[in-house]
Amino acid sequence: MKRLKSLVLACWMLSMCCLAQAADGKRSLLFIATGNVPAGKFHQLASIARSHGISVEVRYLHQLPEKTDAGLWRGHDAVFIDSYLVDAVEQRLAGALPQLKQPIVWLYGREPTASGFPEPLAGRLQDYYVNGGRQNFTGFFATLAAHFRNLPTEGIARPIVFPKAAFYHPQAPGLVFSDARAYIESREGKARAGASRRAPIIGIALHQQYIAAMQTDFIDDLIHRVEAAGAIALPFYTPMMDASGFASLLRPGRDTLADVLITTQIMLNPEDRRREFEQLGIPVLQAMISRRGDEAQWAASPQGVTLMDVPFYLAQPEYAGVTDIQVAGATRKGDDQVVPIAAQTQAVVDKALRMVALQRKPRADKRVALMFWNYPGGEKNLSASFLNVPRSLQSTLGGLSAAGYSTQAPKRRRSSHCCNACSRLRTAPTSCSRCCAMVWPIACRSRNIANGSPRCPRPRRMRCTAHGAIPSARPWWCVKVERPTS
Numbered sequence: 001m002k003r004l005k006s007l008v009l010a011c012w013m014l015s016m017c018c019l020a021q022a023a024d025g026k027r028s029l030l031f032i033a034t035g036n037v038p039a040g041k042f043h044q045l046a047s048i049a050r051s052h053g054i055s056v057e058v059r060y061l062h063q064l065p066e067k068t069d070a071g072l073w074r075g076h077d078a079v080f081i082d083s084y085l086v087d088a089v090e091q092r093l094a095g096a097l098p099q100l101k102q103p104i105v106w107l108y109g110r111e112p113t114a115s116g117f118p119e120p121l122a123g124r125l126q127d128y129y130v131n132g133g134r135q136n137f138t139g140f141f142a143t144l145a146a147h148f149r150n151l152p153t154e155g156i157a158r159p160i161v162f163p164k165a166a167f168y169h170p171q172a173p174g175l176v177f178s179d180a181r182a183y184i185e186s187r188e189g190k191a192r193a194g195a196s197r198r199a200p201i202i203g204i205a206l207h208q209q210y211i212a213a214m215q216t217d218f219i220d221d222l223i224h225r226v227e228a229a230g231a232i233a234l235p236f237y238t239p240m241m242d243a244s245g246f247a248s249l250l251r252p253g254r255d256t257l258a259d260v261l262i263t264t265q266i267m268l269n270p271e272d273r274r275r276e277f278e279q280l281g282i283p284v285l286q287a288m289i290s291r292r293g294d295e296a297q298w299a300a301s302p303q304g305v306t307l308m309d310v311p312f313y314l315a316q317p318e319y320a321g322v323t324d325i326q327v328a329g330a331t332r333k334g335d336d337q338v339v340p341i342a343a344q345t346q347a348v349v350d351k352a353l354r355m356v357a358l359q360r361k362p363r364a365d366k367r368v369a370l371m372f373w374n375y376p377g378g379e380k381n382l383s384a385s386f387l388n389v390p391r392s393l394q395s396t397l398g399g400l401s402a403a404g405y406s407t408q409a410p411k412r413r414r415s416s417h418c419c420n421a422c423s424r425l426r427t428a429p430t431s432c433s434r435c436c437a438m439v440w441p442i443a444c445r446s447r448n449i450a451n452g453s454p455r456c457p458r459p460r461r462m463r464c465t466a467h468g469a470i471p472s473a474r475p476w477w478c479v480k481v482e483r484p485t486s
Helices: 002-024 039-050 086-092 119-131 133-148 182-187 208-212 217-228 245-252 270-280 295-300 309-320 342-359 388-400 416-424 445-451 458-466
Strands: 027-031 053-058 080-081 102-104 166-168 200-206 234-236 258-265 284-292 323-331 339-342 438-441 477-481
Touching: 027 039, 027 133, 027 284, 039 053, 039 133, 039 416, 053 477, 102 119, 119 133, 166 309, 200 217, 200 342, 208 234, 217 234, 217 323, 217 339, 217 342, 245 270, 258 342, 270 309, 284 309, 295 323, 309 323, 309 388, 323 342, 339 342
Parallel strands: 027 053, 027 080, 080 102, 200 234, 200 258, 258 284, 284 323
Antiparallel strands: 166 234, 323 339, 438 477
16 A cells, blocks of 8 residues: 555656646757767757757767767757768667657758657758758747647748758848849949949858858858948858859859859868869959867967868868968857957958959059079079979960060070080080080990999090080089070
């Protein structure tokens, strides 16, 4: 009898706890994420969820023990997997997933799946979450709160489904739009265009996940600085592995819409982007984000860019044709939001605008500096591996002149006396420079090697000397040095 009373009392207390929880409306969601998902996203989600009586906890996969058990799910009403790396999640949680009793939704992956939720509800939640943005996340938590309370969801706004590629502006209805020309026309009235020229157009490439994760502060700041300078910002996103994504948006016809492009995307396909940049025919800059700390930590770092970021944010972009890569954003302490580094961001925008001014300047008025390789160092040492530097410079200057630049390409001169000396030795010079330094192999080379002799025979050495040449340190070479005639 005592056991029966104890059992009844325990059931009553459990039911009271459940009723209290239902009356209080507090529910808990667990998100499992991988390292590519910004932590700042979950700070935003927690803030939105709180107003709907829902608490949010996030656990990053790499921080979980290898033998994680069912205790991971304790205290939560539903689980959401925020990662494309389905296999990695299943492997790390192999001991916990079979014991999961709560509803679960795999938000990404080859085929998003769910269990424990009605199929229409699970699909709606996926659409809210994958597309992201504040309005969608508000609908996500409002829908979950209604489900937990057995309330209808008809009055909650349906998910906004973003296109795979589009233009973005924080003031645009729905945040994105597809007609770039209409957008440019709408912005031209707000830009301080000159009397005879349209306002500069600066393209800004971003990831759709910046919008989905509500991490657009950095992008919005770039837009504001471009517009504050009297130019038009043309931000857009496209799948990063789309081989023609940039060109399809920025060059829908015969002309490129933007004058300069600032990209903030990671570079995973440099060959494709290189072809696209050549097709666009405009300068491309890069503004990257330091994700290893805040602005102060970045400023104190002796490297500035971590070794992990070099391949995809430095090496491959430079190969594709990106120039002057700058760290222009960092991760703020406290809420992990991606925010601009004001001075750096302004420097990127200023350079983009100066590039437009340079494009519009007559070529004859431009002042161009040429830098050439010389090794070892010295103002008269024009040499490089497998490159005839003087001839290369002559060709470059000639090309600039043909393109309308004011420059002169000096004619190449050679001392006939030097060349005649070479001719008398029946050999051809391997180099001719300003001082007519000439190097050639003498005829005895092959015979000496065959005979095992390390030095030229005396008659051959005398013949070199007779022609005014100096025997070199290498026994089968002679060097003649002579001042060129005027």
